[in-house]
Amino acid sequence: MRAIFPFNDSWLYAPQVLASDVADSAFEVVTLPHSNKRFPYHNFDDREYQFISTYRKRFVLPEARQGRRVFVDFDGVMLAATVSINGHAFPEHRGGFTPFSLDITDYLREGENLLSVSVDSRERADIPPFGHTVDYLVFGGIYRDVRLRYVDPVYIERAYATPLDVLSKSLRLRLTAHLVNTQAQEVTVSLAAMFDVDENNSVGDSVDVAIPAHGKAEVSIELDDLSDGGAHPQPALWTLDDPRLYTATFSLDWGDATDAYDRVQVRFGFRHAQFKDDGFYLNGQRLQLRGLNRHQTFPYIGAAAPARLQRRDADIVKYELGCNIVRTSHYPQSPHFLNRCDEIGLLVFEEIPGWQHIGDADWKALSLRDVRAMIERDYNHPAIIMWGVRINESWDDHDFYEQTNALARQLDPTRPTGGVRFFQGSEFLEDVYTLNDFSNDIQEPQVTPHLVTEFNGHMFPTKTWDNEERRVEHARRHARIQARAASSGGVSGAIGWCAFDYNTHEEFGAGDRICYHGVMDIWRLPKFAAFFYESQQDAAQRVVLRVASNWRLGDVSEGLIEPVYVFSNCEEVVAYVGGRKKGTFRPAHDLFPGLPHPPFRLHGLDALLAHPYGDLRVVGLIGGQEVAEQIISAPQPPKQLILRADDDALLADGADMTRVAFLVADAYGNPLPYAVKVVTLTLDGPQGAELIGDNPFPLVGGQAALYLRAGHTSGVAVVRAQADRLPPAEIRVRIG
Ligand code: GAL
Secondary structure, X not given: OOEEEEOOOOEEEEOOOOOOOOOHHHOEEEOOOOOOOOOOOOOOOHHHOOOEEEEEEEEEOOOOOOOOEEEEEEOOOEOEEEEEEOOEEOOOEEOOOOOEEEEOXXXXXXXXXXXXXXXXXXXXXOOOOOOOOOOOOOOOEOOOOEEEXXXXXXXXXXXXXEEEOOOOOOOEEEEEEEEEEOOOOOEEEEEEEEEEOOOOOEEEEEEEEEEOOOEEEEEEEEEOOOOOOOOOOOXXXXXXXXXXXXXXXXXXXXXOOOOOEEEEEEEEOEOOEEEEOOEEEEOOEEOOEEEEEOOOOEOOOEOOOOHHHHHHHHHHHHHHOOOOEEEEOOOOOOHHHHHHHHHHOOEEEEEOOOOOOOOOHHHHHHHHHHHHHHHHHHOOOXXXXXXXXXXXXXXXXXXXXXXXHHHHHHHOOOOOEEOOEOOOOOOOOOOOEEEEOOOOOOOOOOOOOEEEEEOEHHHOOOOOOOOHHHHHHHHHHHHHHHHHHHHOOOEEEEEEEOOEOEEOOOOOOOOOOEEOOOOEOOOOOEOXXXXXXXXXXXXXXXXOEEEOOOOOHHHOXXXXXXXXXXXXXXXXXXXXXXXXXXXXXXXXXXXOOOOOOOOEEXXXXXXXXXXXXXXXXXXXXXXXXXXXXXXXXXXOOOOEEEEEEOXXXXXXXXXXXEEEEEEEEOOOOOEOOOOOEEEEEEEEOOOOOEEEOOOOEEEOOOEEEEEEEOOOOOEEEEEEEEEOOOOXXXXXXXEO
């Protein structure tokens, strides 16, 4: 019987190479996910995380092995790991973005075992994405989850659920298991596979299969007649509004012993995704893809974000940014992030690690390994609609990309390949022509199917505290290009660069080691451009009304603040200044054709520089009803310090975290981008809980955040914030 144990707790960590005879007292106790170093949010050097560190874990097997094999499963170690168990070293695993598993059975001892991991976080030229400059940081450490897994000597290595002919009368489900026999003799096993259509109906079948000694077998069971009219209800489709997920169960029986079996469950969805020459179709309906690129890094903690923050990012992209697709630029991302994309209905374009540079034959072999590892890990996610099998923005390499494409198609014939290029005319070996288009427009597709995978980015970096005209123009560029993509025939969609500001190398960014390319800042707090994306979602999902202005006439050229842009999915908006109605406005369909919710442009507000003017109030209407409102105060000093946690409860697992954001705001809660203040946070809380981040925080831009991390002790964490001349703020988060 299979057993899986979380293995994130009670690791020992030392930021240097330490031999096995060095006492544990030289180490610090840590919980995974772990970053080999903490950082300020900017102005640090990547060389600070580029070193070899040592992790150790002493453990007694959590339960008797009883003939089973024992594996350690690493979800991700950055960048290379040499694992040893009781002195036996495994070959180095190279590459930080895909998982690896080691069979430690033969080296286990009665009583205490010592697992140690030497983690090489130097940016080694032999490992993708490195070898040349790279516009992102990877950070270091055992930064994803680790598990201990027991399996029987005959076990299921991987299992896949493949819905087939989803939109036709012959809807089927193929359930495939990859089986392993670790024994010295051939074995015949019975594999059963089934899934629950609903509470009362299960569909399944079983087959016998012989697995050679020390060998493997792949077996598929096809469940037919799943369409309407069969013996049970038809499974529901996975859609963006109602992303229905199903669980397939694979059970393996072998030998005579009735308790000798393996059981694996996978989650999947029934959906049909297709890129055609005239665009992308989900479940047979044309869907204009509108998305943003996401890097997996966070301020202070690098890439070592726990499940909650990973899942929250998916929620942010879907609900706060109104996107229907995200690109995991430029590598496979956390399973927690992808799981959440499945659960909420957010499409994903996932790609292999890389950035412009292709290395030697050995490097390419690792890249091919990454193609395989990515697809094997993520095959069952209905959210994923395409595999990226090129190194982002590399030059053509015919033989290499023939191979990456062939491998992806062999491993997954159900999904198209893409491969992100930065010039028209690059050789088309993939199924979808995925192009980064930095023309500040949408170039006519020369090849279809066609998807724009980046635009804007370095062409117009924008900070939260830039002047208003730049912040508005940043938003307008995103709106205009999304409108162009939506109204040019043959463009499946556009994925902008990018969702969040991110830490980067010295060759890129603003010189403080941040690329300010996000529509949100590095803490995932919005710039005006975020409001554009947020407003594109259906009002049934979330009513949005955001004014892209701070309503300070003296802050714009010549005091001419109009037009004031409002991003909203309301049908019309009404503007008031100082309590007086100034006009009713409709979305600017003429200027932004093709968008579900074009921006509103407010004119005639009668506000003049050097004359007194009142608060701006904008009201949104749907069906004649007032459904949203925003008020921005006329110029006034900051009125409040707002403190906000994303969650009111955390797990006491030593790793869980929530974002604690603080804003210096006007009387109505609008952050004031030029309020420069020192904000000090204090924590009163259960043992082990801590605030992570720069503290006191020299705030610019009116908004920033720290993270509250739980320890292993339950209780209530009280976080307080204070800043000169503002009333203090306080929030509470339960840990337990
Ligand atoms: C692209 C690249 C991205 C990012 C972006 C900045 O060329 O693919 O990773 O560097 O430029 O605009």
